[in-house]
Amino acid sequence: MEQTMKQSVRRPLWTKAFLLTALSNLLLFFSFQMLIPTIPMHVAQLGGDDLQVGLVIGIFTISSLITRPFAGKALDRLGRKHVLFVGLSICVLTIAGYSYLAAVALILAARFVHGIGWGMSTTSLGTVIADIIPPERRGEGMGYYGLSNTFAMALAPLTGLWVMNLYGFHRVLLLSTCLALASMLSSLFITYKKPSVTNPAKDTQQPRVIDRFIERSALLPSMLLYFTAVCYGGIVTFITLFGRETGIANVGWFFLCNASMVLIVRPVTGVLFDRKGPEWVLLPGAGFTIGGLLLLSYAHSEASLAAAALCYGIGFGSIQPALQAWTMNRTPPERRGAANGTFFSANDLGLGSGAMLLGAFATYIGSYALMYRYSVVLMILFLLIYGWCLWQTRRGLTALQRAS
Structure with a gap:
């Protein structure tokens, strides 16, 4: 009877940790989505050809893809907040650094580094929110959390283009950097109880190499x-x-x-x-x-x-x-x-x-x-x-x- 009552209780979803994680994700995605239509235009203005313009997106995606399995392993071994802070720090520094890069080759190299930070940050935030949301409300919680991505996807590209047309690309970078920095600062205040390990004995066994990632x-x-x-x-x-x-x-x-x-x-x-x-x-x-x-x-x-x-x-x-x-x-x-x-x-x-x-x-x-x-x-x-x-x-x- 007592167990049935516990299962029927719906734990709160809109906690401080949930709101801060969603806010950090919104700010990070807004910062990122502002650059999607603007940084290829900037590379083209610097004299980049079609291949280099395409690589601006391609290199970022490749480095993010390579990073995620390693970030996932680090999250389970080193802890959520450490990996999240490092990833967000990389994002802030690389976005700010774009302003000082006048050569297309250097921007492409910075995009590779930015992709590493992006892969670490988004994987970390996705893991943190999964820890925070009560299991019985996971579908609802993920749905609301995903709205932060949707808001960014809907508004950030238009905002980036508007700022670039009025004030230039460097103002876009300034705003994007501030948003990424705000994401990092808000993540510092995320606190929650670490979820318990379901099978400690299994966790101590040496996993196969592929299972580590x-x-x-x-x-x-x-x-x-x-x-x-x-x-x-x-x-x-x-x-x-x-x-x-x-x-x-x-x-x-x-x-x-x-x-x-x-x-x-x-x-x-x-x-x-x-x-x-x-x-x-x-x-x-x-x-x-x-x-x-x-x-x-x-x-x-x-x-x-x-x-x-x-x-x-x-x-x-x-x-x-x-x-x-x-x-x-x-x-x-x-x-x-x-x-x-x-x-x-x-x-x-x-x-x-x-x-x-x-x-x-x-x-x-x-x-x-x-x-x-x-x-x-x-x-x-x-x-x-x-x-x-x-x-x-x-x-x-x-x-x-x-x-x-």
Whole structure:
């Protein structure tokens, strides 16, 4: 009776630690997203060619991807706040340092270092928030926490371009540096009780080399995230070229409508995840993502583009936080760092390979609209793999119930 009462109690979500972690994440992502459209323009103004402009994003992604598994191991071994502070410090110093770099080669080198700090910081914040959110409210908490990313994605690029057009790139860097510094300062006040180790005996055993950097329980959600990230990478990279191909003047409507729907849907699907389970969010989310991609491939006006964005936003806004919450539910506390490293690495890899693979495919077939239409295959794979795993799990539970 006492145990049932404890399980029915819903612990508070909006704690000081939760709010500070979400604030630190918002400031960091805003700082980062301001540079997404502006730093390639700056490199081009310095005389960089198309390859160098592309490397500004590519090198950052590669270094972040390489860093995450090591950051995940360090989080589990050295502690959350130490790795977070080092990562945020690197971000602050490199963003401030861009102002003093006049050569494209030096900016590319700084981008590599910045990617290391970004990989450490975001993996750390994802692990800290997983520690803070009560397990029974993990879906809801991840949904609200993810809104900080959405706000940044919706507003920061426009802010960066506005500041650059009015005051120049150095003012963008000044504002971005201040935001990253504020993120670092706010993270210093995050305090919470360290989660207990679920299996101390297992933790003392010497793990295999690959298990030191990759968390096996996170592989399935990470694979599903990869499919989603490839599709999104194709959208953010080629949506402008798609607009030229179809005669849609203002493709910015896609991002505005997509972000608006993500803001609406994430709190709702988070509660649904906690009450019903991941399949109630992931299966409909994949369906809406497929619908959004199909609508996008047939879009020919701003109105049809907005409709595609609204549908896609429901799917995209549902899947990512649900997969992260599901990953944390499958992972013991002492392995959350490695799990987040695995999870976010899949996201980075998906965004990067989506830009390259879908871009090559679009060149081959000669149409960005067809590229979006055929990318639906990735989400069908998402449904098939998850559906098969769900069936296997329920089959095993049924067999266990019969045996007992």
